Amino acid sequence: MADAEQVPESIADLLPSFHVLRLPMVTRFRGITEREIMVFEGPHGWAEFSPFTEYGVPESSRWLRAALEFAGVLPGSARPSGSAQPPETQPLETQAPGTQPPGPSGAARADTDAPEQSIAVNATLPSCATSDVEGILARYGRVGTVKAKVAEHGIDSLPDDLERLQEFRRLFPDTRLRLDANAGYSPTDALTACAEFASFDLQYFEQPVAGVEDLAHLREQLSDRGLPVVLAADESIRKAEDPLRVAELGAAEVVIVKVQPLGGIAAARSVLEACGLPAVVSSALESSVGLAAGAELAASLPRTRHSREILGEHPACGLGTVRLFAEDVVSPDLSLKPVDGEIPVRRVVPDPRSLERLAVDSGRLDWWSTRLQACWSALRPTLNSRC
Numbered sequence: 001m002a003d004a005e006q007v008p009e010s011i012a013d014l015l016p017s018f019h020v021l022r023l024p025m026v027t028r029f030r031g032i033t034e035r036e037i038m039v040f041e042g043p044h045g046w047a048e049f050s051p052f053t054e055y056g057v058p059e060s061s062r063w064l065r066a067a068l069e070f071a072g073v074l075p076g077s078a079r080p081s082g083s084a085q086p087p088e089t090q091p092l093e094t095q096a097p098g099t100q101p102p103g104p105s106g107a108a109r110a111d112t113d114a115p116e117q118s119i120a121v122n123a124t125l126p127s128c129a130t131s132d133v134e135g136i137l138a139r140y141g142r143v144g145t146v147k148a149k150v151a152e153h154g155i156d157s158l159p160d161d162l163e164r165l166q167e168f169r170r171l172f173p174d175t176r177l178r179l180d181a182n183a184g185y186s187p188t189d190a191l192t193a194c195a196e197f198a199s200f201d202l203q204y205f206e207q208p209v210a211g212v213e214d215l216a217h218l219r220e221q222l223s224d225r226g227l228p229v230v231l232a233a234d235e236s237i238r239k240a241e242d243p244l245r246v247a248e249l250g251a252a253e254v255v256i257v258k259v260q261p262l263g264g265i266a267a268a269r270s271v272l273e274a275c276g277l278p279a280v281v282s283s284a285l286e287s288s289v290g291l292a293a294g295a296e297l298a299a300s301l302p303r304t305r306h307s308r309e310i311l312g313e314h315p316a317c318g319l320g321t322v323r324l325f326a327e328d329v330v331s332p333d334l335s336l337k338p339v340d341g342e343i344p345v346r347r348v349v350p351d352p353r354s355l356e357r358l359a360v361d362s363g364r365l366d367w368w369s370t371r372l373q374a375c376w377s378a379l380r381p382t383l384n385s386r387c
């Protein structure tokens with residue numbers, strides 16, 4: 001592991017350059033219409049550091065650990081076994097002025113000689129007018145699993161949510177359906193909503209209520225009433241020890257995991273092994289650069305009998321979120337945009353033209369530079385303490 005000399009005080013010594021970008025969203029999602037992210041390149045390839053802007057330093061430092069690990073920048077980090085190979089790329093800094101930037105046939109193309117794995121992903125149906133359901137889902141092509149957002153305005157949304165789900169089932173009677181309330185219900189309202197949603201043949205219902213104790217209580221109530229609704233924990237899992245607590249309390253039967261909040265692929269794999277619950281790898285609303293880490297984790301997870309029973313043979317991941325963005329950081333041929341319900345498992349390289357076009361102004365760049373150093377200062381002692 002790293003020694004003190006390998007762990008510099010200034011992140012600039014490890015990460016001399018990075019890009020901060022603002023990606024416009026197709027539709028409002030998670031209350032935002034634009035997503036700010038940082039991307040950088042390391043020895044293993046490109047990585048994304050993108051805690052939401054309201055997140056504080058202690059939480060964001062775990063996201064930084066994940067990004068540094070994926071890029072191979074973390075001192076002492078080694079490539080995880082079975083990880084996707086980085087694409088062959090020409091470092092952006094060494095490109096001669098006036099040369100053609102990497103594109104569909106350029107030097108930054110992914111390594112197409114390596115066998116390419118792919119993973120299933122769900123389509124996402126945001127809160128929308130019932131008349132928009134068909135058009136929104138048509139953008140995804142053929143998909144086996146759809147996740148519908150509900151409870152945008154708590155229980156007040158229930159009539160609209162039910163109407164939208166009825167339209168969905170009319171259009172797609174055989175498609176697997178998940179719901180996600182993003183902790184939008186009170187405990188009492190959650191039970192009311194579950195009783196209504198139970199007839200839609202759900203695969204699972206993500207985070208109807210906020211707290212892990214309330215999830216556990218709701219699960220007991222569902223069982224007592226014989227309501228066939230499988231609960232999944234998402235917002236209850238924001239750091240590596242959280243899946244263990246969900247399992248201990250019996251709060252959910254499925255855990256939704258994201259690479260960045262858990263501190264990286266290696267940390268996520270070890271905590272899931274300890275937790276023992278079926279896992280669905282999801283995105284933290286990342287660009288293709290960040291999604292590549294999620295895809296790598298998803299492809300490496302073992303399929304247990306319990307997982308097959310709840311999620312099927314090829315569980316759809318929540319990694320199809322590039323479609324929620326109006327712009328990505330990579331050229332279209334490298335995008336991890338789902339095609340017919342699948343995305344490839346591969347590392348990607350940003351298109352220099354996108355890095356330029358989507359760059360934030362100097363004020364936001366300064367804000368992210370300060371945040372990066374603050375997160376590094378919080379992360380650094382945890383690296384030193386492992387010596």
Ligand SMILES: [Mg+2]
Pocket residue numbers: 180182206207234235256
């Ligand atoms: Mg969720």
